[in-house]
Amino acid sequence: MDEIGVDALLCSVGPDLPYLTGYEAMPLERLTMLVVPRGSEAVLVVPRLEAPRVVERPDVFGVEPWDETDDPIRRVVDHARGARSVAIGDQTWARFVLALQDALPDARFCPASAVTGPLRVVKDADEIEALRAAAHIVDEIAIVMRDRPFAGRTERDVHRELVERMLDGGHERANFAIVASGPNAASPHHDPTDRRIKPGDVVLCDFGGTRNGYCSDITRMFHVGEPPAEVSDAYDALVVAQEAGVVAATVGTPCEAVDAAARSALVDAGLGDAFVHRTGHGIGMEAHEDPYVVTGNATPLAVGHAFSIEPGVYFPDRWGLRLEDIVVALPNGPERLNDAPRDLAIVG
Amino acid sequence: MDEIGVDALLCSVGPDLPYLTGYEAMPLERLTMLVVPRGSEAVLVVPRLEAPRVVERPDVFGVEPWDETDDPIRRVVDHARGARSVAIGDQTWARFVLALQDALPDARFCPASAVTGPLRVVKDADEIEALRAAAHIVDEIAIVMRDRPFAGRTERDVHRELVERMLDGGHERANFAIVASGPNAASPHHDPTDRRIKPGDVVLCDFGGTRNGYCSDITRMFHVGEPPAEVSDAYDALVVAQEAGVVAATVGTPCEAVDAAARSALVDAGLGDAFVHRTGHGIGMEAHEDPYVVTGNATPLAVGHAFSIEPGVYFPDRWGLRLEDIVVALPNGPERLNDAPRDLAIVG
Numbered sequence: 001m002d003e004i005g006v007d008a009l010l011c012s013v014g015p016d017l018p019y020l021t022g023y024e025a026m027p028l029e030r031l032t033m034l035v036v037p038r039g040s041e042a043v044l045v046v047p048r049l050e051a052p053r054v055v056e057r058p059d060v061f062g063v064e065p066w067d068e069t070d071d072p073i074r075r076v077v078d079h080a081r082g083a084r085s086v087a088i089g090d091q092t093w094a095r096f097v098l099a100l101q102d103a104l105p106d107a108r109f110c111p112a113s114a115v116t117g118p119l120r121v122v123k124d125a126d127e128i129e130a131l132r133a134a135a136h137i138v139d140e141i142a143i144v145m146r147d148r149p150f151a152g153r154t155e156r157d158v159h160r161e162l163v164e165r166m167l168d169g170g171h172e173r174a175n176f177a178i179v180a181s182g183p184n185a186a187s188p189h190h191d192p193t194d195r196r197i198k199p200g201d202v203v204l205c206d207f208g209g210t211r212n213g214y215c216s217d218i219t220r221m222f223h224v225g226e227p228p229a230e231v232s233d234a235y236d237a238l239v240v241a242q243e244a245g246v247v248a249a250t251v252g253t254p255c256e257a258v259d260a261a262a263r264s265a266l267v268d269a270g271l272g273d274a275f276v277h278r279t280g281h282g283i284g285m286e287a288h289e290d291p292y293v294v295t296g297n298a299t300p301l302a303v304g305h306a307f308s309i310e311p312g313v314y315f316p317d318r319w320g321l322r323l324e325d326i327v328v329a330l331p332n333g334p335e336r337l338n339d340a341p342r343d344l345a346i347v348g
Numbered sequence: 349m350d351e352i353g354v355d356a357l358l359c360s361v362g363p364d365l366p367y368l369t370g371y372e373a374m375p376l377e378r379l380t381m382l383v384v385p386r387g388s389e390a391v392l393v394v395p396r397l398e399a400p401r402v403v404e405r406p407d408v409f410g411v412e413p414w415d416e417t418d419d420p421i422r423r424v425v426d427h428a429r430g431a432r433s434v435a436i437g438d439q440t441w442a443r444f445v446l447a448l449q450d451a452l453p454d455a456r457f458c459p460a461s462a463v464t465g466p467l468r469v470v471k472d473a474d475e476i477e478a479l480r481a482a483a484h485i486v487d488e489i490a491i492v493m494r495d496r497p498f499a500g501r502t503e504r505d506v507h508r509e510l511v512e513r514m515l516d517g518g519h520e521r522a523n524f525a526i527v528a529s530g531p532n533a534a535s536p537h538h539d540p541t542d543r544r545i546k547p548g549d550v551v552l553c554d555f556g557g558t559r560n561g562y563c564s565d566i567t568r569m570f571h572v573g574e575p576p577a578e579v580s581d582a583y584d585a586l587v588v589a590q591e592a593g594v595v596a597a598t599v600g601t602p603c604e605a606v607d608a609a610a611r612s613a614l615v616d617a618g619l620g621d622a623f624v625h626r627t628g629h630g631i632g633m634e635a636h637e638d639p640y641v642v643t644g645n646a647t648p649l650a651v652g653h654a655f656s657i658e659p660g661v662y663f664p665d666r667w668g669l670r671l672e673d674i675v676v677a678l679p680n681g682p683e684r685l686n687d688a689p690r691d692l693a694i695v696g
Contacts, residue, residue: 026537029629029636049625052535052664068626069643094440095459111443160515167508187400189374277397278416281377288377295417316400 001038001115007083007107009036009115010076010100014091015285016116018213021061023054031072031096034061035079045075077103087112113290121282121290122304127214128328128337131283131306134216135326135337137169138207142220142340145205150197150347151224155179159192162207171209171216175287178206185320188277188312199225202319203347208287215287217308218338219324222345234313235321235344237269242323242342245279245293245309249327249334255297255307262311274313282307283326301329306337349386349463355431355455357384357463358424358448362439363633364464366561369409371402379420379444382409383427393423425451435460461638469630469638470652475562476676476685479631479654482564483674483685485517486555490568490688493553498545498695499572503527507540510555519557519564523635526554533668536625536660547573550667551695556635563635565656566686567672570695582661583669583692585617590671590690593627593641593657597675597682603645603655610659622661630655631674649677654685 001009011017011034018024021044025032030047042061046054051065066072077100080086086104088097089112101109123131141162150158162177180190182201190204197203201224208217221235245262259279266275278294281287283306291299293307305328312322325338349357359365359382366372369392373380378395390409394402399413414420425448428434434452436445437460449457461468471479489510498506510525528538530549538552545551549572556565569583593610607627614623626642629635631654639647641655653676660670673686 049536053537053539067624088442088446090441090443092442093438094436094442094445094457095438095461097442097445098436098457098459109442109446111446113443164512188397189401191401276415 001036001087004114005085006087006110006115007038007085008080009087009112010034010080010092011036011089011112012092012096014089015120015289016089016112019116019120019285021057026050031076033072033076033096035076037080037083043079045072045079047072073099073103076100080104083107085110087115117290120284122302123284123306123328124304127284128304128306130212130214131216131326131328132337134171134209134211134214135218137166137171137209137211138216138218139338139340140169141165141207142205142218145220145222146341146345146347148347150201150203150222151199152196154194154196155181155184155192156194158197158203158205162205166207166209171211173210175208175210175215176206178204180204180320182319183317186314186316186318188314188320188322197224202227202231202321204320204322206322206324213285215283215285217283217287217324217326218340219310219322220340220342220345221321221323222347224347226346227344231319231321232344234269234271237266237271238311238313238321238323239342240269241265241275241311242309242325245311246325246327246334246336249301249307249309249329251303251329251331252300255291255293255299255301256295258293258301258309259295259297262309266311266313271313274315275311276314277312280308280310280324303329303331305329349384349435352462353433354435354458354463355386355433356428357435357460358382358428358440359384359437359460360440360444362437363468363637364437364460367464367468367633369405374398379424381420381424381444383424385428385431391427393420393427395420421447421451424448428452431455433458435463465638468632470650471632471654471676472652475632476652476654478560478562479564479674479676480685482519482557482559482562483566485514485519485557485559486564486566487686487688488517489513489555490553490566493568493570494689494693494695496695498549498551498570499547500544502542502544503529503532503540504542506545506551506553510553514555514557519559521558523556523558523563524554526552528552528668530667531665534662534664534666536662536668536670545572550575550579550669552668552670554670554672561633563631563633565631565635565672565674566688567658567670568688568690568693569669569671570693572695574694575692579667579669580692582617582619585614585619586659586661586669586671587690588617589613589623589659590657590673593659594673594675594682594684597649597655597657597677599651599677599679600648603639603641603647603649604643606641606649606657607643607645610657614659614661619661622663623659624662625660628656628658628672651677651679653677
């Protein structure tokens with residue numbers, strides 16, 4: 001905060017608050033906000049009825065419950081009084097941003113990630129262990145799914161199985177479970193439907209959850225019966241591209257060069273136009289966070305950066321493929337946290 | 349927009365976008381935003397890889413996908429060009445609010461609810477039917493739970509059962525399932541833990557989900573074995589207070605008078621200090637929305653307002669009780685949408 005001249009840091013919903021305090025705000029209309037004035041004590045302004053959820057840490061922050069007829073904006077402003085530069089949590093609801101701007105008309109607002117981003121992007125050993133443990137849960141699920149039936153089931157049914165396996169496996173929260181079959185696999189962020197999976201379908205499963213505050217995220221591909229040459233050839237190219245992305249992810253390499261490594265492998269295979277998204281995203285307490293592995297991001301990878309490498313190819317109305325692992329940049333080179341088999345699994 | 353002089357309405361994550369278009373934005377770092385310029389056509393600016401999720405409705409809005417290296421803020425600003433008054437979705441992430449304010453330095457921003465609130469707060473017949481159908485799902489679950497075992501199970505285990513029953517029952521999403529046993533029931537928004545429920549415990553179950561875009565929300569109380577007089581007496585008073593709140597919720601009555609009706613019943617029973625929250629919240633596409641049944645809200649109820657009536661009493665470190673139904677204000681009087689039995693269920 002000193003370095004960038006921020007007078008007050010305000011954190012609400014989103015990962016900054018649990019990162020700093022261990023407490024996660026409920027995404028509701030009653031404002032929860034941690035106020036960190038530069039050089040003085042942090043205070044968590046929290047609705048009275050949620051105060052019992054707070055695990056108190058008096059060495060880190062005070063707790064100030066507000067009652068139903070109080071004005072929480074006023075409470076926050078009282079603690080941030082005099083702040084001329086305010087950093088506000090990136091996911092804070094607009095209604096609270098606007099109310100705080102009205103109440104602090106002389107303050108300049110910037111996103112809290114200006115303060116917390118450089119801290120959160122570098123994972124320490126404990127955080128890497130947490131990501132590894134989360135990755136292990138979804139690895140085990142990806143392995144089990146190789147022996148599960150797919151044909152005749154709906155996408156929604158397989159989605160449900162993935163969610164339940166994540167919860168059974170130790171995730172406190174299942175964040176998403178994309179199950180995209182046949183032509184639906186051409187939609188990278190497909191929502192599961194009642195479409196019944198049938199012989200000859202590709203099935204893309206991309207799923208992740210949160211364990212002890214840290215996220216998992218994996219994509220594995222399944223094919224009902226033997227794939228045609230066109231699919232297996234594209235899949236082989238995808239494996240090469242994903243490996244190229246992982247190998248390129250060494251400390252000091254710009255993020256965009258990692259993207260380019262995976263992308264050029266697909267271009268070489270004649271599949272460049274089918275790869276319609278970036279190569280990856282950072283991961284930590286958020287499923288998507290810095291650093292983004294994308295053209296235009298010249299940030300060099302540093303020790304402790306954790307991110308996905310997930311090239312994909314998509315053919316509208318026909319099929320699509322994606323392959324994803326979480327990778328950490330370490331002094332001795334990139335390390336995959338996922339180790340489930342990466343071949344195209346043939347299922348029934 | 350004409351009435352309040354808004355030049356452009358911008359909707360992102362949250363319920364306004366699906367309310368207006370049927371499309372729900374993913375809560376991620378890639379911006380999805382509907383731009384509704386006053387007097388001209390609406391455009392949905394959406395990440396390329398999520399465009400296949402959009403069910404197109406060319407009569408309602410155009411679709412403009414952006415690529416990974418495009419600047420979505422620029423796209424939004426291009427469509428909102430010249431807007432001096434901008435209404436932005438209440439739950440839009442702060443990082444996008446700030447970026448849009450930078451890009452539209454001469455515009456005044458207000459919350460989108462200034463535009464959408466008056467539309468969304470009044471439920472038409474189809475919306476009431478949707479709320480009724482959602483309520484029916486959780487009613488059935490509340491009834492089934494009366495015959496289920498509680499003692500020896502963890503809160504987390506019962507939570508999981510409620511979530512699965514909501515999904516099995518037809519909710520596309522389980523929004524929350526509070527299971528608070530014994531002293532934990534004194535925490536109104538308790539998160540389920542590994543505490544094992546035991547004989548003599550009260551168990552508060554407050555759960556809800558989304559079906560066809562509309563929410564359910566119910567609270568029922570269970571007691572493992574016969575309750576002591578202190579608990580059953582308080583519960584009786586709570587039933588009276590909840591009934592008083594429901595009966596008061598007639599068209600034209602100010603929201604705060606409904607709150608006062610429930611509250612004064614608990615005050616009369618000597619339990620006023622234990623009722624630490626408002627009486628209720630509106631419900632629709634959001635689990636909590638206008639109108640809020642709270643002291644200070646003088647808004648009179650109108651036909652089609654839908655809201656919870658949920659008084660509760662809480663005794664820190666000991667126990668707590670809450671009873672909740674969803675109610676709609678109709679010309680002939682308030683109608684409960686929930687009809688599961690409202691007694692204190694004795695369970696094993």
